[in-house]
Amino acid sequence: MNGFPPGFAYERETISAVIHGANPLVERNIRVRLRANKHGLCGNLIPPARPTAKFQRATGRLQLRLAAHIPLPRAENLYIETGEVREQFLSKGRRHDAGQHPYCLVHWCGMVLHLEQYLLDVRKLKPLSVISFQQVPGSLPVILGPSAILSLTLELREKPESQWCENESENPIAVLETDISPYPPHCIPQAIAAMGVYGYVSCDPETWTSPLLALPMQYGSLIIQHRKNGALPQPALVLDSALPLGTGPDSYFECEFHVLGASSAIEKGESPIRIKTSPEKMLGAAVASVRPPEPGVVCDPILGNRYGRAATMVTELKAHDLEIW
C-alpha cells in the first residue's frame, strides 16, 4: 500500500531561530517521527532534544548582530533565519544518522541576500538609498532577478496547457528540476520524496491541515538559466520579485524593484509596484543570463516560501514598457 518495508521509521528534527522585521526572536524546535504501518505512513510530533547551548549562543549572537547592523531601509521586510536539520533512520531498533545540515538564510524584499551554511559577512552590505518608481527613468532596461524568474517560472508551470510548457526543451530558458533545495528544511530523503506531495506533507507539520489546493503540487526545487549569456547593463531597473495577485489572463504581479546605478550603487524601491502582465510575456522578453544561478525565494502567502536557484536575466523591455497599475 505504501511501498515502505515493515518497521521503516524516519526521524527529522529542525531547530531554527528567526527574526522577521520588528518581531521578536522566535525559536522553533520541531521533531517528527514517521513510521510505516498497515494504513500508510503515520506521523507523530515527539519531544525534541533541547538545542545545544552552543547552537543557542551562536544563533542568538548572530541574529542580534545581523538585525542590529544590516543597514537596510524597509527593515520590516528583513527575514533572518539560522537553523539546523538533523535526520535519522530507524531500522531493527537501531538508529542511523542521515545527516546534519546547518544553514543561515537572509532575505529582504524578495532578494535572497544569503543562503548558505556559512555565516553572512555583514560588512559586504552597504547602506542603500530609496527611490520611488516615478523617479525611475523610462529608458532603463528591465532586468529580472532570481526570485522574479523563479516566481514567474513556477506560475507558468502551474498552467500545463500553456505553449511555453509544451515546448520546454526548445525554450531559450532552461529549467532543471532537482530534489535538492538550497533551503535544507525543504530537502527530504528520496524514499519519502517518492511519495510525491504526501511525502513532503508528512515531513512538514505546518502543512498537516492544508487543503489540497494549498499544497504545492511540484516540490523539490528548480535551477533556471537562459541558454545565452550576456553583459549586465548599467544602469538598469531590476525586478526583484513577482508575486501573482490573481489567476487568469488579466493578472497583476506585485514586484519589488531596485535601480542598479552606473557604478553598481543600488537604490531600493520605496514600495512594491503592481504590474499587469503575464509570465509568458515577461519570460518571453528575457534575452540572456547576466549572472549565474543564485538562490531565490517566492514568498507565497498560501503555499508558503519556496526556494530555488535562478540566473539574473536581462530583457528587451524598458521601464516605460511596464504596465503599472
Added chain:
Amino acid sequence: MGSGKAASVRLFEWTNVRFAAFQRHNGSDFTFLQCSGGRGCAKQGGEYDLFSGPPPQSWKCDLDAPKHQSSIAETSAILKRLVLPYRGRTMLYYTAVTGNRTILDESFTSAIRSLAVWGITGFLETLTGVRGPIGWSGRGDGLQWISDHGARELRELNIKLERATACPSGAFDAVLSPAAAAVLLHEAIGHVAEAAHLSTGQRAFVPKRIASEYVSAYDHALETGGPAHYESDDENVKCLGPTHLVHQGILIRQLHSYGSAARTGTLPTANGRLSCVWKPVLPRFSNLICVPGESTEEQLVDAIHNGIYLIRLANGIYNGADVEADIVLAEQIRNGKRTGQYMTGGQIKEHAGLLLRVTGLANNSTFYNNALCGKDGQILFDVGTASPALLIRQLRVVA
C-alpha cells in the same frame, strides 16, 4: 494587552490530524496518513519559543490525547465509496483535525477550546475532460455529512459538468445561488470588514459604503448552524453576541483581534483567530450572515429576464482591491426561466465594490458547506458564510 505593550501569552494545542488522499485515474490509488502531536508556543519577555511534543511539566497543563470519533477503517470505507463511481480522474483529500487548545493570558486566566473540524478538497474530472473543483468543510469529522450529502452532490456535479459548454466573456445580469453568493460575500464583505493586522496606528475607514442599500450583514461566532462555534476566541475574548458589520450597504464596524484593536483605539470583537498555535493571531470573521430579502429566488430569475444563474463558484480571492472567483457551474436564463443549459469555466473579475450593483436578495439564506479560508497562509476550516440568492447587475465574466 489592550495598551499595546508586549503580552505574555502561552498557548498549547494537542491535536490529531488525520488525512486521506484518494486519486482515481486508470484504477485507484490510496494513501492514508495519520499525524498527531502537541504544538506549543510560549511568549515571554518579547521572545517566542515554539516546540513540538508535550507541554513542559512546569506548565502543569494536562491535556488528554485527542481521539477521532471514527476508526481509520470506517473513514477509509466512506471516502472510498465517494470516488468509486467515477471513471474520470478524481482526486480527493480529506483532513480532519481534533484536539484541544489551551490559552493562558497574562492575567493567568486560562481557557480550553475544543477543535473538531474537517475538510475535503480536490477535483472531479468528467470523461469529457471538464474539471470541477471540490471543497466542503465544517465542524465535527464530516463523515455523516459525506454519507448523507457528499455522494449526491458529486453525482449532480458530474452530470451537469458533462453537459456543460464553455462560459462566454461579457457583462451579464446574474442571479447567484446561495452557495455562489457566499463565495463573493466572503471576499467582498468578510475580508473587507477584517481589520488590517499589520498596520500601525491606522484608523479604520468606517463608515464606508461597500454594497447597495439592500445588503446588511453581521458576524456571529455562535450563530445556530454555523461552521464556526466558539464562546471565546483564540485570545480568550468572549463572544458577546452578533457584531453588526454592514447596515444597508454601509460598513459600520470592523472585526478586531487584541492587537488590531489596540492599534486603532477600539475594542476587540472576539475575532482573533489562528490556524495553529505556531501562527500569529489575525482578525478573521467567524460566521458571516447576510440578512435575507423578501423575494423568492424564482422572482429574482424572472426579474433579469435574460442572463446567467451562477450555481457554484470556487477559489475566491480578494487582493485588497479586486475580487475574483472561478465559475464551476452556471446556467443560462432565458425569458425569465432557468434553461438547463449549463456552462463552466470562466472567471468573475471585479472590483471589490461589485456588491454596489446588488438589486435584489431572496429569502432563502443558508450556510454554504465550504467554510475553508486560507488568509495569510493560515487555513481555517470553519469560516462560515450564510447568504441568500443575490441579483447582481452587469457582472463581469472573463472566459
